[in-house]
Amino acid sequence: MKYDVHTKVQPVVTGDALPKVRPELTTKGQHMSGAEILLRSLEAEGVKIVFGHPGGAVIHVYDEMHRIKPQFEHILVRHEQGGTHAAEGYAKATGKVGTVLVTSGPGATNTVTGIADAYMDSVPIVVFTGQVPTGLIGNDAFQECDAIGISRSITKHSYLVRDVSDLARTVKEAYHIARTGRPGPVLVDLPKDVLLAKGPFVYPETVNMRGYAVPAEGRVEKLERAAQMIEESERPLFYVGGGAVNSDSSELLTDIARHTGIPVTTTLHGLGAFPEDDTLALRMLGMHGTWWANQAIQHCDLIIAVGARFDDRVTGKLDSWAPHAKVIHIEIDQSCISKNVFADCAILGNVRNVLEQLRPMVKPKDTTEWLKQIDVWRQECPLKYEQDGKLRAQGVIENLRDKTNGDAVVITDVGQHQMWTAQYFRFLHSRTHITSGGLGTMGFGMPAAMGAAFGMREIGSSRPVVCISGDGGFVMNAQEMSVAAAHKLPLKLAVINNRFLGMVRQWQELFHKERYSHTDLSDTNPDFVKLAEANHCVGLRATTPEECRQIIDEAWKVTDRPALMEFQVAKEEMVFPMVPAGAATGEMITDRMTPNSFV
Template identity: 70%
Template sequence: MNTQSTFLERTTDSRHLKTPTSGALQKEARETGGGLLTGAEIFIRSLEAEGVEIVFGYPGGAVIGIYDTMHRLNPTFKHVLVRHEQGGTHAAEGYAKSTGKVGTVLVTSGPGATNCVTGIADAYMDSIPMVVFTGQVPTKLIGNDAFQECDTIGVTRSITKHSFLVRDVRELASTIKKAYYIAGTGRPGPVVVDLPKDVLMASAPFHYPTSVAIRGYSFAQKGNMQQIRLAAEMIKESQKPLFYVGGGTITSGAAEILTRIARRINVPVTTTLHGLGSFPENDPLSVGMLGMHGTWFANKAVQNTDLLIAVGARFDDRVTGKIEAWAPHAKIIHMDIDPACISKNVPANCPILGDVKLVLEQLEPLLEPKDTTAWLAQIDVWKVECPMDFKRDGKLRPQEIIRALRDKTGGHATVVTDVGQNQMWGAQFFTYIHPRTHITSGGLGTMGFSLPAAMGVAFGQKGGGLPVISINGDGGVLMNIQELGVAAAHKLPLKVVILNNSYLGMVRQWQELFHEERYSHTDLSSTNPNFVQLAEAFGCVGLRCERPEDIQSTIDAAWEVTDRPVVMEFKVIMEEKVFPMVPSGASTDDMITASAEDIN
């Protein structure tokens, strides 16, 4: 079998598509004597050939044939029955982000597909490789308002990298191959494959292609050498350079080389929310996260730098704030794999289109150690001026809990945060050391992401790996709480943290700061459940902590449990806010910080 097909050579380390060599496949070929397979059988064999390890799914009428075939064939991949399709998509995202492989979801038509929409949009915004197979009514009934019919391709068109409706069983295997190829290469993203029921029942010979040719699809590899030489020259000439590192660096597998380069040329590094982990935050060159809730010193560095070296970052509005006032003195080198990202929001002086790992490899030999002593000393002054800290007054504050989790694990854990205040505290007060250990819904900001995504991370570890910590608020955790049952059934030792302030904290924070304390519909106290009882009802361990002095013992108790999820409810104070903060649409220079008396 030719495993050296052209497309395999074009993919990078973390995005390998598996070669079709499963034993079950060869056995099947013997059994059928090269005869016909049903669409459902082709589906199963294609996933095996693709090297799929795990499928998150939920059966229904349109895909019942696939589930029946799965039952008969006992495929090489594991199927996890989730309890809501949205949970399945987030689990696939968590799996994909932590392993670098393509996540797989299988759902039925109509509501099965529409329940996936949020997860697909989330994966699209955060460039997560995922293939979602949706059942569809028989081709003859399409457009007829049949039972559980939905124009899935139409609904998902603007939130997918690409989508396919398979109308002919003979095209099924090659379509699946294309779907995984498109999802996992270039700038990754979600691909939807819509499978009409009659296609799954029809028969065709099975042949899984080893290579893919799509004439309208290509992606950048190495960068233009002339541009890279220009970048090296700009770095050499700059006095106050700053790396601005985004999630693309992790996707590309470039964290290691970036770290090596930054240390060799003495250039400080700030990361975006998705860039956390691409450069060790315990390194003196790290200035932490930038942006709306970034560190004071990272944002000061951005506003004063004369050269921003953007690596796999997209100049998101939560990073830049008021764009005209952002990084006003900086020339910009922008490395990215997506041409549509370069100069989208801020025109770059030196755009470099390419896979950032390959571009950094090209750039490295052209760089020489720089003397940035004065610049680093200035940053150190800012670090002392306004460090990341919180008040210690005997009240239970979320920051202290995140710090305790960091100290418990030494930063060697995969942290999956939800959306809102918990997400920002999780980003600010944990110390990220390794790539792929910080997972969150950044672009879409999907509440309810953390719990199922953490489950996906744990499944991807297959029993080994770092502890998986899911950080939630009391709002978001209820949005996909049903997946707790799945995590318990599979004995996943998740550490589920609920920072319960009885409010939609981030909205409350905005209401306090910008809407004259009119707390419109953000009080959750009357609708919150008893989280400890809820955890136990799902077969998990439930723990509650109400005082700062109990944080450590609660965490210690949670770490004793290894055969099921532990839910730790921390009754934190509602008044705590996330600082620093650049108000939405304001200039980064107008950053609000916690006042000194608030901290000391």
């Protein structure tokens, strides 16, 4: 018996995603240098913005850029890691592929964290790394590193271009792979002699990769089975992940949920795929999800997983997660199916295609009793924090939400503020919540916000771009502030400063008997207002709820550069509710007073 390889047969490219090659750019067959072929290929691919940093191995690319003035903008970032995160932010905000161009050696290694982040979170980016001339590869040449080898297990695919005649085709394939299927990062390594060599430039209009096929429609018999399972269920639940956002299925999903009356819980990356002000919205589930979403998971009899991968931060202890539920799994990546949680009905396909197929097959259900039960849980343990007149992170996030009515692109860093943002912001629109989930990369927020702001500017959106960050993570890539300032991006940078690595501190308090080993940042934190000013941004500080509202108003008046708002908040605050790592979802800690029986 052959293993089911039907996904390997016909490459399917879904319609509007592919930009048309502009004929005026494909000066067919004209001879030019590899460096120019690269730039012309990017133009032909419809690239509008490249985040990059020059160096010896790519100096010819920058030289050609200077000469031919390509039809895209190059943003000089101040660190290659910032460049990759910016490309991620751009990609997640716009749905397009982000592009990064760096030099060999340290340039390439500095992109590694961003590439790994994009791999974990399925973000489409293409990273072009310079490489020493092919004749020197393996000789420990100056600024040589095996970029392909280093990135192999954190890329969807990678290429070493050995011949200038392969270059245009490689660029085409790289963008195709990054964009289609489960999106992900692709690395293209470009030896210096290939960039110097001359060759004819023909940008291919199609790709031909026999080993790469993109699932689109689900199988009809699977869909019929799924529709029947939904019909038979009494306590069904949608569990929605980043796949719904990546496939732009938000409206379709909302329609199906409202049509059937099935409640929806989202993962961290699914936030925004379903409007959180809807009565069917249970908000986020998992480690720091809401009590009622997790209770619903534990008591439901059917989980309809939509573009989600049953991550350990969602499930906690696997063998006691959702003990009564059958599982329908709609997923584009076959390796995610039955990886952690068994799928009773697995539908391999693009989330959007599958939901379109499923829509006419499902009927409205009477879920009144089930929703009533969920409401009981909702009343039982609402999201709350102490209201004692002190400035608290949750309050800051609520103020930011009120200022924007929830209509903003919110980028977060990693840590407590990230979870509070997920809990308190109430996301209403797809692609308005951007964060580092899988890899949990501190330092992601600031550069990603910059990338998202470039994306918003490109598509002419007036949605404000708000970066919510902690004092620990912000410093890790703060250098990109000056880049945002140079391009006059009206970013709103909220730094929730508790003078601690808050999330680590929380674990130390809960599970390590309050031994706060190396998490106190008060001695090493910069003066954030001065840091902002030194980077040509506006710096503001608040220490009380009153000042908080004031500086938010002030920051929103700044339109010609980023405004940094430092909010000095209490350091003792913790994120609740919480499922301790490795514990069962039923064993949630809801506040400080819960006995520490899990230690």
